[in-house]
Amino acid sequence: MRVDVITIFPDYLSPLREALLGKAIDKGLLELGVHDLRKWTYDVHKAVDDSPFGGGPGMVMKPQVWGEALEEVCAGAVTRGSTPRLIVPTPAGRPFTQAVAEELARESHLVFACGRYEGIDQRVIDDAATRMPVEELSIGDYVLVGGEVAVLAIVEAVVRLLPGVLGNPASHQQDSFSDGLLEGPSYTRPVVWKDREVPEVLRSGNHAAIARWRRDRALERTFERRPDLLAALPDSELDKQDRKL
C-alpha cells in the first residue's frame, strides 16, 4: 500500500515512520510520502488560506494551492496505473470505524488531505471527486486543530491490518469491534498482584471454558459501555448461550 499525506505541518506525521509502521516501511509493506502543501504556493508569504466568502470567523484553505498539490501527488498514481482514494479528515465526515479501516486496508493507494483553519474550499473536494473516489471521514465528535492527528489514527488503524504488519495475524481477528463487540479484560503474570488474582478459568487450560468466559466478558462490557453496538449486532451473531447473559 502507498500512502501520501499533504499537510502544512509535515513533521506532525513523523510518528508514521516509527515502531510498527516504520517496520512496515522497512519491509516494503507500506510506502509513505509526506508533502508540504506550501510547496505549491508562489507568493513570498506562502499563503495557503484566505478569508471565507459570506464572512464568519477563521480562514479557509485556498483551492488553487490544494488543486495543484492533489494534481501532482495523484498524477503519480496515474503513471502507476492505480487510482488513489482521497481521504479528507473532518468532523463533518462519515464516522471512521473498524469496518471502514478494513475497507481502506483493501486499497492500494490512499491520499490524505490535512485541512487546517475552517477547512478546505469545497470546490477542491468536488473537483477531485470527478477524478477519484473521495471520502470525508470523522474520527469522533470533537474538533481538532487540523487533520494531521486524524491521519495518524486512520493510517495506524488501516496499516496494522495489512498482511505481514502484525507479528501474529490472529491479533486483529480478536480486535475490539472485529466481532462487533468490545474486547474484554486481559491478564498476564503474576497470578496475584496487589491481592488481585487472575480469574481461575484463564489458568484452567480448558479452552472451551476460556472462550466462553471471554465471550461473556466481551458481551458484558459491550452492554455496559456501548449498548449501541449490541443493538446493531445481527441476531445471527448471538448464540443461545449469549442470550442467557
Ligand SMILES: Nc1nc2cc(Br)ccc2s1
Ligand atoms: N475531529 C477532527 N477535527 C478536525 C479539525 C480540522 Br481543522 C481538520 C480535520 C479534523 S478531524
